[in-house]
Amino acid sequence: MKKFDAIIIGSGQAGTPLAFKLAGAGKKVAFIEKEHFGGTCLNTGCTPTKAYVASARRMFDTKNGEEFGIHIPAGSKTDLAKVKKRKDDLIQGSVEGIKKGIEDNENITHIAGTASFVGEKTLAVNGKEISAEEIYINVGGRPRMPEEYKAAEPLDNQSILELTELPEHLVIVGGSYIGLEFGQMFKRFGCEVTIVEKNSAIISREDEDISASIQKTLEKEGVKFRLNATCMGAKKLDDGKICVNVNCDQGEPQVIGTHVLLAVGRVPNTDLLNLEKAGIKTDDKGFIKVNDHLETNVSGIYALGDCNGEGAFTHTAYNDFEIIANNKLDGGNRKVSDRILTYGLFVDPPLGRAGMTLSQAKKTGKKLLVGKREMSKIARAKEKGETDGFMRVIVDAETKEIMGASILGVGGDEVISGILNIMTAKQPYTVIRDSVQIHPTVSELLPTLLEGLKPLEN
Structure with missing residues (x-):
């Protein structure tokens, strides 16, 4: 049996930097990856989808020039094969960079295969056993595939990125982040798109007005929604099309499309590890x-990234790496509980979120100050012709600290960082209120927003 100082299972956004960090500290590291370097974010998540979002935005611009005084002759169309090639080239460049870095590092031993525990600190890979006193699990997750959809052979967030021809009618099961991003981009590419969601709101974890505003924006672009769906499932028809059961209170009980994309959540890949052999709960x-x-x-055994349930984002996975690296190598005491929940929804316009929603803040029982400003009242948004959405900040009236913020609008995914920094520093909202922001930007309205805070009336 070969022994290492550390074993890392999975090369996602926590595992890859950790491998290089531990190797740089002189540790002999076994780096196990069963599929491709870079994990979900690089190969099937953030990088490819945001590349598609960029292509979809170009398509959107070709059809929306008149109000800016730009006449764009009709005839633009999406070449999905070229969109895919651009995506593949971006991914390949990054994967090759990771691969070369591993090959050139004498302290990292790459093992291609699926790992499974055979003992507390022992793993089997490709029929051979390896062990280490420190083991880091970074195996990520995969799309959830309910039994009632399997017969329809649905697409998931990975397989849809391999299409080279546009679907005629894409039916997406599941609203929220994956469903909405793919829905808008494929509508912009030129497809008919219907999103089916079991809840009454397209994003149940967000405040109702956020969800409603995003739905309104997508509906203006032609995306159709079927909410409050029940008895959901799908099957293939004799003509090759796909029937998705909806059974909503209003409208036809089924939606017929040419393709169906499942966006109903993800499950961790922990079932592949035989964790019971190591006694891991x-x-x-x-x-x-x-x-x-x-x-x-x-x-001595740690879990990082999507498989630990402490966050389902690239930035939380990378923060997991930072926690481990700081505590193990620098004598730190960083904790998961130190971080503030933050994330983005990359529809257009994007949503940037930090901390609590308004509904969550209300449940704390604290006295709240709330500020809200429509993007239609922000000069920079009007100049860009992108006035959908609004910004809202929630403040603890006693401590003056920001409890949460939602920036839905042009630049919202970037603007939220300024608020997050103040929250992380545990400084009062007055630091932003009294700051001088660049004009003309969306961020310059944050001080104005905070000057207008009002007590929340229950």
């Missing part, structure tokens, strides 16, 4: 239980 959804320092119930 999971919750009822399969996520590995970890403490505030990301250690499992087994000393």
Whole structure:
């Protein structure tokens, strides 16, 4: 049996930097990857989807020039094969960079294969056993595939990125982030798009007005929605089309499309690891239980990224790496509980979120100050002709600290960082209120927004 100082399973946004960090500290590292370097974000998540979003935006611009005084002759169309090639080239460049870095590092041993535990600190890969006192699990997740859809052979967020021809009618099951981003981009590419969602709001985790505003924007672009869907499922018809059951209160009980995309959540890949052999505990959804320092119930074994249930984003996975690296190598005491929940929804216009929603803040029972400003009242948004959405900030009336913010509008995914920095520093909202922001920007309205805070009336 070959022994290492550390074993890392999975090359996602936590595992890859950790491998290089530990190797740089002189540790001998076994780096196990069963599929491709870079994990979900690089190969099937953020990088490819945002490349598609950029192409879809170009298509949108070709059809919306008149109000800016720009006449664009009709006839633009999407070449999905070229869109895909651009995406593939972006991914390949990054993957090759990781691969070369690993090959050139004498302290990293790459093992291609699927790992499974055979003992507490022992793993089997390709029929050979390896061991280490420190093991880091970064196996990520995969799309959830309910049984009632399998017969329809649906697309998921990975397989849809391999299409080279546009669907005639794409039916997306599931609103929220994946469904909405793909819905808008494929509508802009030229497809008919219908989004089916079981809840009454397209993003149930957000405040109702956020969800409604995003839905209104997408409907203006021609995306159709079927909400409050029940008895959901799908099947293939004799003519090759796909029937998706909806059974909503209003409208036809089914939606007929040429393709169906499932966007109903993800499950962790922990079921592939034989965790019971190591005595590692999971919750009822399969996520590995970890403490505030990301250690499992087994000393020396850690879980990072999507598989630990402590965040489902690239930035939280990378922060998991930072926590481990700081605590292990720099004598730090960083914790999962230190971070503030933040994320973005990359529809157009984007949503930037930090901290609590308004509904969550209300449940705390604290006295709240709230400021809200429509994007239609912001000069920079009007100049760009992108006035959908609004910005809102929620403040604890007693401590003056910001509890949460939602920036839905042009630049919202970037503007939110300024608010997040103040929240992280635990400084009062007055720091932003009294600051001088660049004109003309969307951010310059943050001080104005905060000058107009008002007590929330229950």
